[in-house]
Amino acid sequence: MKRRLFGLIFLLGIFFGCKEKPAPTPAASAGPGPSGSGAPTADKPKPGKELNLFAWSEYVPQEVIDGFSKETGIKVNYETYASNEEMLSKLLAGGTNYDLIQPSEYVIEALVKQKKLAPIDWSLVPNFKNIDPKLKGLAHDPENKYSVPWMTGTVGIVVNTDKIKDPIKGYKDVFQKKYKGRIVSLNDSREMVAWALEASGLKSNDITPENLAKVKPMLAEWVKLVKVFDSDSPKTAFLNGDVDIGVVWSGEAALLYQNNKKFSYILPEEGAHLFIDSLAIPDSAPNKVGAMMFMDYILRPEVSKLVSEKFPYTNPNLEARKLLTPDQLANPASYPPAGERETFRDIGKIASEVDKLVTDLKASN
Amino acid sequence: MTPTAGLPDTRGAERAPGLRGWLLMAPLLAWLGAFVIAPTLIMLVYSFCDRDELGQVVFTFSWSNYTRVFDPTYLKILLKSVYYAAITTAICLVVGYPVAYWVGRAPERVRNKLLALIMIPFWTSFLIRTYAWMTILKSEGPLNSLLLYLGMISTPLDILYTPTAVVIGLVYSYLPFMILPIYGSVEKLDNALVEAAFDLGAGPVRAFASVIAPLTRPGIVAGVMLVFIPAIGMFAITDLMGGARVPMIGNVIQNQFGQARDWPFGAALGMTVLLLFAATFWLTTKKDPSAT
Structure with missing residues (x-):
């Protein structure tokens, strides 16, 4: 949740960033140095001293x-x-040289299209073998060249069953007048538009000007009912007793469930989608070797298990999953029943319309 | 500012600076150039540009960002921001003036300690203090628990994530900016003049209205400026304490540079707000000499 502070630092960074551009590590670009005397380590490219990781909060x-x-x-x-x-x-503003970013699938697709990602040298990331084969070769990275899945998850409904006794099945049950001021929502335009599309019987990727116009009145109503928009840590509003129902990331829901079983997680009946957040290396990264070392490090089962314990999303690392306790695996938010779920696709130019629609609706609230 | 009575302004403000003056000013001018003028010019250029699908700035010329600024949605937000900032400024003035006066009139030994007390909160990160307020105000927080325990309320007050919470946060953050300049004026206030007012038969109200308030006016004006202007543009407090739901113009602008990825539109909004401030400032300073 430090993003506000970083916003300020970022603005300063625009000025200082250009002056302080770290020199690209010679090893990363020029390959193995000539000084090696035949020892096996000498053949390995050397990483830079620092790694700028730009990732989701929590x-x-x-x-x-x-x-x-x-x-x-x-x-x-x-x-x-x-x-x-x-x-x-921030990435495209170019103020900072990020070495490692953590985009979701549709953004990877867009970045690949724009040739903004560096291909991964798999010889440096042997632990990629631990990843669930079902998550390899998907539409956003069909040849597995650019991304390493970090966590996957769903977006669904959390209900405080102590406070709300009515059966809640889908988005339309959440955004009801009687829950006005008791709802938390992710602060994410693409997500909100997807929910409205799904609630209207459309597909989450069917984003056309006509469909946006169609869901606009519904979204306008929804926005008025929400008490808190928070993508960083929506669980906080539940734990503080400020909201009773909401649409949040599955990992946040899993943490709430761990905290108290009264917080139940429901996949919306109108349609739920899957997100795949992956690590990727920007084209401009100065420390690509370090970034790949980090990728390999987090793919180790025992390290990946640590991530799962702290942030219980669905772990794509099958070896790490074997190390989890039955309790952790039984958490309905972390490991929901298998099913066919869509993932977001890159929607190109119309993304700006999505941004504009939600910004204006929130602004006029 | 006009010179206060009894303190004739005799410093050579009229003289043009010589070479040495320019040299002494050089660091300031460089700073202004690098951090005020250059960024403003960049914003000015951006505000006429367009964005591509990833949100990168495309250099074309268009007025479309400015037409969007004058959409009723954004005008309404601007008015709302002015409204919240005005409430904040008023509360800060009412609360801050007595404090500043009291501190300024305290014996010198005590005065510095009191000033330190006002400054101490600044030693903690602004964000941490904001989160502390969120903890205090939340539904199951200490404030509600106390009031419930005392039987003053029967259901928890809904404060966090409302405009009230935003104003509380703004007042808390900006109060010192009101107190310090007023304190500066009060400290310089000539006690003889206040005593003279009483000797001539003025009651406390009259003495305050005719003598103390006009003499501390520079401090009041500075305090109002220091609170009102940043309060309009604040976005962190509205995001955190207002649940990102009570938008002020600062949030809308910040959002354009972040999630909405529309830098040109954000720049156009920023330029418009800047022009508004400049115009207000120009009008108030122009009127100043004739008013006194």
Whole structure:
């Protein structure tokens, strides 16, 4: 939730960033140095001293970062964001040289199209074999060249069953007048539009000007009912007793369920979608080797397990899943029943219309 | 500002600066150039540009961002921001003036300690203090527990994530900016003049209205400016304490540079607000000499 502060730092960074551009590590670009005398390590490209990690807030445990730094001596600068769009905005502004970003599938697709990602050298990331084969070769990265799945999850409904006794099945049950001022929602334009589309019987990727016009009145109503928009840590509003119902990330729901079983998680009946957040390396990254070392590090089962314990989304690492307790695996928000779920696709130019629609609706609230 | 009575302004404000003056001013001018003028010019250029699908700025020329600024949606937000900032400023003035006066009139030894007390909160990060307020105000927080325990309310007050919470947060953050300039004026206030007012038969109200208030006017004006202008543009408090639901113009602008990825539109909004401030400032300072 430090994003506001980072917003300020970022503005300063625009000025200082251009002056302080770290020199690209020679090893990363020029390959193995000539000094090696035949020892096996000499053939390996050397990583830079620092790694700029730009990732979602509430997603990367500090102990994982510390563990990586301790083992490799690479200092990790962890900066957070609360939406894919915010990340894109800062990444493309070019103020900071991020080495590792954590976009969702549709953003990877867009970045690949625009040739903004660096291909991964899999010889440096052997632990990729631990990833669930079902998550390989998907539409956003069909040849597995650019991304390593971090966590996957769903977006669904959390209900405080102590306070709300009515059966809740879908989005339309959440956004009801009687719950006005008791609802938390993710602060994410693409997500909100997807919910409205699904609630109107459309597909989450069917984003056309006509469909946006169609769901606009519904969204306008919804926005008025919401008490808090929070993508960083929507669980806080539940725990503080400020809301009783809401649409949140599955990992947040799983943490609430762990805290108290009264918080139940429901996949919306109108249609739920799957998100796949992955690590990827921007084209402009100065420390690509370090980034790949980090990827390999988090793919180790015991490290991935730490992430799962702290942020219980669906772990794509099958070896790590074997290390989880039956309780953790039984959490309905982390491991919901299998089913066919859509993932977001890159929608191109109309993304700006989505941004504009939701911004204006919230502004006129 | 006009010179206060009894303190004739004799410093050479009229003289043009010599070479040494320019040299002494050089760091300031460089700073202004790099951090005020250059960014403003960049914003001005951006405000006429367009964005591509990923949100990168495309250099074309169009007025469309400015036409969007004058959409009723955004005008309404601007008015709302002015409204919340005005409430904040009024509360800060009413609460801050007595404090500043009292501190300014306290014996010197005590005065510095009191000033330190006002400054101490600044030693903690602004965000941490905002989160502390969220903890205090939440439904199951200490404030509601106390009031429930005392039997003053029967159901928890709904404060957090409302405009009230936003105003509380704004007042809390900006109060010192009101107190300090007023304190500066009060400290310089000539006690003889106040005593003279009483000797001539003025009651406390009259003495305050005719003598103390006009003499501390520079501090009041500075305090109002220091609170009102940043309060309009504040976005962190509205996001955190208002649940990102009570938008002020600062939130809308910040959002354009973040989630909405529309830098040109954000720049156009920023330029418009900047022009409004400049115009208000120009009008108030122009009127100043004739008023006194």
